[in-house]
Amino acid sequence: MSSSSTLLEPARTLPVFGDYDVVVIGGGPAGLAASASAARHGARTLLIERYGFLGGMGTAGGVTNFAGLYGRRNGEMHQLVHGVVDELLDRLDALGGLNQPQDGMQGRIRVRSYDTSAYKCAADQLLIAAGVELLFHAQAAAVIMKGPRIDAVVIETKSGRQAVRASVFIDCSGDADVAAWAGVPHEIGDGQGSGLFPTTMFRVGHVDAAAALAAVGEFQAINRYMAQAQSDHPGRYQFPREGAILRPQIKPSEWRANVTQLKNAQGQAMNGVDARELSQGEIDGRRQIADYFHFLREQVPGFAQASIIEIAPQVGIRETRRIAGQYALTGQDILNSARFDDSMGINAWPMELHQHGRIEWGFPTDPLRAYNDLPWRMLVPQGVDNLLVAGRCASMTHEGQSAARASGACFVMGQAAGTAAAHSAGSPLVETDVKQLQQWLRADGAYIEG
Ligand SMILES: Cc1cc2nc3c(=O)[nH]c(=O)nc-3n(C[C@H](O)[C@H](O)[C@H](O)COP(=O)(O)OP(=O)(O)OC[C@H]3O[C@@H](n4cnc5c(N)ncnc54)[C@H](O)[C@@H]3O)c2cc1C
Numbered sequence: 144m145s146s147s148s149t150l151l152e153p154a155r156t157l158p159v160f161g162d163y164d165v166v167v168i169g170g171g172p173a174g175l176a177a178s179a180s181a182a183r184h185g186a187r188t189l190l191i192e193r194y195g196f197l198g199g200m201g202t203a204g205g206v207t208n209f210a211g212l213y214g215r216r217n218g219e220m221h222q223l224v225h226g227v228v229d230e231l232l233d234r235l236d237a238l239g240g241l242n243q244p245q246d247g248m249q250g251r252i253r254v255r256s257y258d259t260s261a262y263k264c265a266a267d268q269l270l271i272a273a274g275v276e277l278l279f280h281a282q283a284a285a286v287i288m289k290g291p292r293i294d295a296v297v298i299e300t301k302s303g304r305q306a307v308r309a310s311v312f313i314d315c316s317g318d319a320d321v322a323a324w325a326g327v328p329h330e331i332g333d334g335q336g337s338g339l340f341p342t343t344m345f346r347v348g349h350v351d352a353a354a355a356l357a358a359v360g361e362f363q364a365i366n367r368y369m370a371q372a373q374s375d376h377p378g379r380y381q382f383p384r385e386g387a388i389l390r391p392q393i394k395p396s397e398w399r400a401n402v403t404q405l406k407n408a409q410g411q412a413m414n415g416v417d418a419r420e421l422s423q424g425e426i427d428g429r430r431q432i433a434d435y436f437h438f439l440r441e442q443v444p445g446f447a448q449a450s451i452i453e454i455a456p457q458v459g460i461r462e463t464r465r466i467a468g469q470y471a472l473t474g475q476d477i478l479n480s481a482r483f484d485d486s487m488g489i490n491a492w493p494m495e496l497h498q499h500g501r502i503e504w505g506f507p508t509d510p511l512r513a514y515n516d517l518p519w520r521m522l523v524p525q526g527v528d529n530l531l532v533a534g535r536c537a538s539m540t541h542e543g544q545s546a547a548r549a550s551g552a553c554f555v556m557g558q559a560a561g562t563a564a565a566h567s568a569g570s571p572l573v574e575t576d577v578k579q580l581q582q583w584l585r586a587d588g589a590y591i592e593g
Pocket of ligand 1: 170171172173174191200201203206208209211281282284315316317318320341342401458459534536548549550551
């Protein structure tokens with residue numbers, strides 16, 4: 144049977160799981176902040192997540208690291224993303240799961256790694272304390288429209304296919320699944336068949352911490368060992384990309400490895416919203432990890448007795464669909480430290496373009512304000528009245544997204560989306576009173592300049 148053949152699915156009557164003020168789809172950084180904020184602002188809120196735990200790429204993708212929370216202001220590094228994320232950091236810390244800040248790129252970036260299991264627990268605690276209802280193992284699969292509004296999202300669960308109704312939906316799926324089904328215009332990747340290349344993450348344990356820190360403790364020092372191994376042993380090691388990132392976790396006997404790169408059969412970025420490519424990507428990622436682990440054990444001080452303690456549950460997807468909203472954040476906005484009147488918070492991460500075989504970084508040119516505002520309009524999709532889209536699938540160009548996809552900006556977007564949704568009272572979200580929204584966000588601890 145050819146893959147283009149189709150079948151008509153018979154119509155069926157669906158049970159309604161519930162009717163909410165706000166339904167958030169996806170429990171990554173954006174969805175966490177969105178649902179916690181909506182519930183705290185009095186909305187009856189449901190979070191739908193396809194896995195049995197929260198964290199999104201941060202847990203399911205094995206990222207284990209927060210980027211974009213800190214940025215350089217007047218020559219000094221500060222935490223510039225605040226609000227819901229502060230409570231998450233506190234809860235992670237209380238569980239012993241949050242590392243001290245780590246600097247890199249000549250002091251231009253600061254990140255914080257964390258323990259994945261602690262993140263899952265801290266996120267549960269945070270949302271339960273906020274009064275969010277959690278529905279795990281539920282995959283959004285379709286929408287039912289009523290004019291320019293989404294009437295219901297259809298979910299697939301172990302209890303069967305059901306419908307969930309709400310006044311406002313917030314798509315935090317990372318892939319803009321709901322927005323795409325609702326007809327919101329969007330682009331996939333770079334719009335030319337490729338995009339930011341995905342990576343399967345893994346962690347290595349039982350490392351000799353002192354030896355490893357001395358050899359590869361500096362950000363990207365591992366790349367010198369890769370170059371040396373290739374010149375000493377021609378043909379023995381094939382690396383999927385330059386610009387490997389190998390960093391110690393909270394206990395430096397454990398390291399995370401961000402080193403693989405997944406291509407499709409055409410050599411372009413594996414497409415994270417193509418079922419066959421996703422499937423092949425999982426296999427390729429694990430094969431690359433096995434190869435890289437040989438190199439680590441054979442060539443890198445401290446790793447001879449190490450073992451792989453986790454290959455991430457799923458391939459790490461950096462970019463798939465990005466919606467067309469009321470404004471698209473651009474690469475120039477990142478480089479020029481853009482300011483916006485409708486700012487909802489800060490993106491403090493530079494452009495990080497994962498291209499074929501390498502990473503291209505792009506830093507803001509102003510050293511005194513090495514970060515940009517995130518405009519509210521990037522959450523408001525074209526054409527659907529009761530939908531917001533937050534996180535890595537919000538309205539950005541390919542270049543802008545390479546920066547604001549980092550967790551820091553996703554927390555900012557989620558908090559703004561959840562707060563606005565809770566107060567929308569049935570009005571189209573494009574009519575949101577942004578000055579009032581900024582007041583609520585500031586009152587809840589968010590940092591907004593201007
Ligand atoms: C390999 C890699 C390394 C990275 N490194 C860093 C880093 O060091 N620091 C950093 O801050 N950021 C890093 N990032 C980026 C960052 O992790 C993501 O961009 C960020 O997690 C995006 O947040 P999000 O909430 O928009 O989406 P996601 O984190 O992707 O979360 C989306 C959630 O929605 C769920 N979902 C998806 N579709 C559906 C559906 N149809 N129904 C129900 N649920 C659904 C998913 O299971 C997931 O939980 C990295 C990304 C990758 C891939």
